[in-house]
Amino acid sequence: MSQRGEVLEMAVLGLLQEHPRHGYELRKGLTAILGWGRALSYGSLYPCLARMSRAGWIAEDEASTVRPGRSGRRGRIVYELTPAGRSHFEEFLADTGPGTWEDEAFGVHFAFFARTDAAVRLRILEGRRRRLEERLERVQSALQRTRERLDTYSFELQRHGVESVEREVRWLSDH
Amino acid sequence: MSQRGEVLEMAVLGLLQEHPRHGYELRKGLTAILGWGRALSYGSLYPCLARMSRAGWIAEDEASTVRPGRSGRRGRIVYELTPAGRSHFEEFLADTGPGTWEDEAFGVHFAFFARTDAAVRLRILEGRRRRLEERLERVQSALQRTRERLDTYSFELQRHGVESVEREVRWLSDH
DNA sequence: TTCGTCATGTAATGGGTTACATGATTAC
DNA sequence: GTAATCATGTAACCCATTACATGACGAA
Numbered sequence: 001m002s003q004r005g006e007v008l009e010m011a012v013l014g015l016l017q018e019h020p021r022h023g024y025e026l027r028k029g030l031t032a033i034l035g036w037g038r039a040l041s042y043g044s045l046y047p048c049l050a051r052m053s054r055a056g057w058i059a060e061d062e063a064s065t066v067r068p069g070r071s072g073r074r075g076r077i078v079y080e081l082t083p084a085g086r087s088h089f090e091e092f093l094a095d096t097g098p099g100t101w102e103d104e105a106f107g108v109h110f111a112f113f114a115r116t117d118a119a120v121r122l123r124i125l126e127g128r129r130r131r132l133e134e135r136l137e138r139v140q141s142a143l144q145r146t147r148e149r150l151d152t153y154s155f156e157l158q159r160h161g162v163e164s165v166e167r168e169v170r171w172l173s174d175h
Numbered sequence: 176m177s178q179r180g181e182v183l184e185m186a187v188l189g190l191l192q193e194h195p196r197h198g199y200e201l202r203k204g205l206t207a208i209l210g211w212g213r214a215l216s217y218g219s220l221y222p223c224l225a226r227m228s229r230a231g232w233i234a235e236d237e238a239s240t241v242r243p244g245r246s247g248r249r250g251r252i253v254y255e256l257t258p259a260g261r262s263h264f265e266e267f268l269a270d271t272g273p274g275t276w277e278d279e280a281f282g283v284h285f286a287f288f289a290r291t292d293a294a295v296r297l298r299i300l301e302g303r304r305r306r307l308e309e310r311l312e313r314v315q316s317a318l319q320r321t322r323e324r325l326d327t328y329s330f331e332l333q334r335h336g337v338e339s340v341e342r343e344v345r346w347l348s349d350h
Numbered sequence: 351t352t353c354g355t356c357a358t359g360t361a362a363t364g365g366g367t368t369a370c371a372t373g374a375t376t377a378c
Numbered sequence: 379g380t381a382a383t384c385a386t387g388t389a390a391c392c393c394a395t396t397a398c399a400t401g402a403c404g405a406a
Contacts, residue, residue, distance in 0.1 A: 008393085024357050037278050037310060041395055046359055048393095075402080076357060103212050135212065183365085199385050216367055221387055223365095250374080251385060 006092075007104040008034070008048055013057060013081065013089035014112045020061045020080040023049055033111040034104070049079065057085030096123040101131045181267075182279040183209070183223055188232060188256065188264035189287045195236045195255040198224055208286040209279070224254060232260030271298040 008030070015021060015029045023045055031039045052058045064078040081089070093109070093116050100109060101124070109116065109124055116124075183205070190196060190204045198220055206214040227233045239253040256264070268284070268291050284291065284299055291299075 022357080023359095036394095038395090042358075043360080043396070044394055050359090197385080198387095211366095213367090217386075218368070218388080219366055225387090 007108055008040075008044065009052055009057070010089065010092050010105075010108050011111070012048065012052060013085055013092070014108065014115075016058060016079060016081045017086065017089055017112075017115070020064060020078050022065075022076040022078045024076070026079075033108060035107055052085070053079070056082055057088055058082060093117075094120055096120060096127060100124060101127045182283055183215075183219065184227055184232070185264065185267050185280075185283050186286070187223065187227060188260055188267070189283065189290075191233060191254060191256045192261065192264055192287075192290070195239060195253050197240075197251040197253045199251070201254075208283060210282055227260070228254070231257055232263055233257060268292075269295055271295060271302060 011030050011033045012026060014033070015026055021029075023042075026049075027040055027042070027045055030045070034040060049058065053060070058079045059082050061078040061080040066076050093112060100106065106124070106128055113121055186205050186208045187201060189208070190201055196204075198217075201224075202215055202217070202220055205220070209215060224233065228235070233254045234257050236253040236255040241251050268287060281299070281303055288296055
């Protein structure tokens, strides 16, 4: 569970857990959570919402949804979590399995840390740190094995990357 | 030029510019340069090499390539740069256009900074910094506009990300 | 009246991974 | 002998972006 591809879906569920939102509004939050340089594209977002709606995780909030043409207001489709969607997201939050520590999945877990059980939070953080340390080791041992010195710049790029996330982990450990 | 999708290709050219290599060996360097968490997959690498070979940027180094079955050694296909490939890569290195500063393309530029003209290097670095600053501003203004406070964690995640690259830029500025 | 933002969607494309298929060599 | 690593490749799939299509609303 929560292996791959579900990252976007989990981020949507997480945001909708806070309160109902329509797609255009969701995008802002998603763009921040996913933390790719660019904004999430509508070509990804809307098909994803349609899929999740068919899957029964989210549903239109009839009360706040506005159909275009009718009334003075703009058309917008407001989604809310279904009970199924809510429990699916809880499962995701509680999951500390291997897939959890993939970069993207970690980012989503991280974004909803405030709503995550403290014990689970720590396990995820520790797993993340272990993973980053392994990564650094692999890079360093690859460097030594081939004995073929990587460009200093590339190495520093790698090292800075690992370092910065480790700083974040430390920052989180202090709360 | 160097717009999209050429990232992997440029990294290959850059590594082959140092000395001829076969695919399996290239992967190690590519994995480090591209700096995704995971290793580059062969399903990406080999088709890419075939494409580049057809395009005339790289060619088999007959002297060191070993066909399987013949002789006591393992089969391996060693590639070298063609003159066309070499000049294509030089063009890429000299390019400081907007596309240059996309995250991935920047990583490749960065990896071959040692072989890049100092003036071009500075322009690329400055552009990168400008881009990162814009990114930070967008994040912050989005935060203020919506007045809907992002989860503290997400915000710190963003901030740390930008910060760490800024530290890298500073580090590079000092040489 | 024109431009920026709000708002939703589809179709084509791109560029990667995974899973599969194969086989030699090296280290234990 | 058997497991890990070396070495190359293909086909199916995943999941994103880009380009396109449409239209209302608010502000200059």
